[in-house]
Amino acid sequence: MINYNKLLFMAAVITMMAACKNPKASEEEVDTVAQPALVTAPAAGFHRVSLKDDLLNSVYTHYMKLTTALIDGDVAEAKVAANAIALGAKNMNKGNELVALSTKIMVTDDLDEQRIAYASLSRIFIERAKTSGMNSGKLYVAYCPMAMDDKGASWLSNQQDIRNPYFGESMLDCGAVKETID
Numbered sequence: 001m002i003n004y005n006k007l008l009f010m011a012a013v014i015t016m017m018a019a020c021k022n023p024k025a026s027e028e029e030v031d032t033v034a035q036p037a038l039v040t041a042p043a044a045g046f047h048r049v050s051l052k053d054d055l056l057n058s059v060y061t062h063y064m065k066l067t068t069a070l071i072d073g074d075v076a077e078a079k080v081a082a083n084a085i086a087l088g089a090k091n092m093n094k095g096n097e098l099v100a101l102s103t104k105i106m107v108t109d110d111l112d113e114q115r116i117a118y119a120s121l122s123r124i125f126i127e128r129a130k131t132s133g134m135n136s137g138k139l140y141v142a143y144c145p146m147a148m149d150d151k152g153a154s155w156l157s158n159q160q161d162i163r164n165p166y167f168g169e170s171m172l173d174c175g176a177v178k179e180t181i182d
Contacts, residue, residue, distance in 0.1 A: 048136060049137035049139060051129060051132045051133070051134060052132045056129070059098075063081075063121075065080075066081035066082055072168065073111055075110075079106045083106050101120050102121065115147075115166050118155070119166070122154055122155040129181050133181075137158065137182075138180055138181065139158060140158070140160055141157075142178065143178045156181075157177075
């Protein structure tokens, strides 16, 4: 019997891969692994943010979707966003660590394990965003001192309001903005 979550995950992956195809390319010209398109417009509900590094900018949108999924406690949606990050990170210089962390999120059904991998993924995103700099908008480095068993953890946000991905609804506004990247 096929596990419903696995079926849902596979359907999401297939949908994403189909959506990422280049409509101008013939079927023979399209790689078997679709690459995410560069995204310059923000996803719905997100403020306009554009990083100078085009590859990081395209993956950033999926990072925000992952953050939202973890805030909402949506394991399946976190897997979909992590898959998109892994696909985009394959094209990035030294993107192997992002691919490995995204894969950890994709293969587990445990929300806590996803959040642990997300903490390391966020550390890398923050470093890369600082190195890249911004074309437009601002990013905020938010920090929750209670995350990761009171060791604390950070994440990137495109808004100053705290929406904590480490605790979701149970402690949605736990944390503070520690730095602005502009």
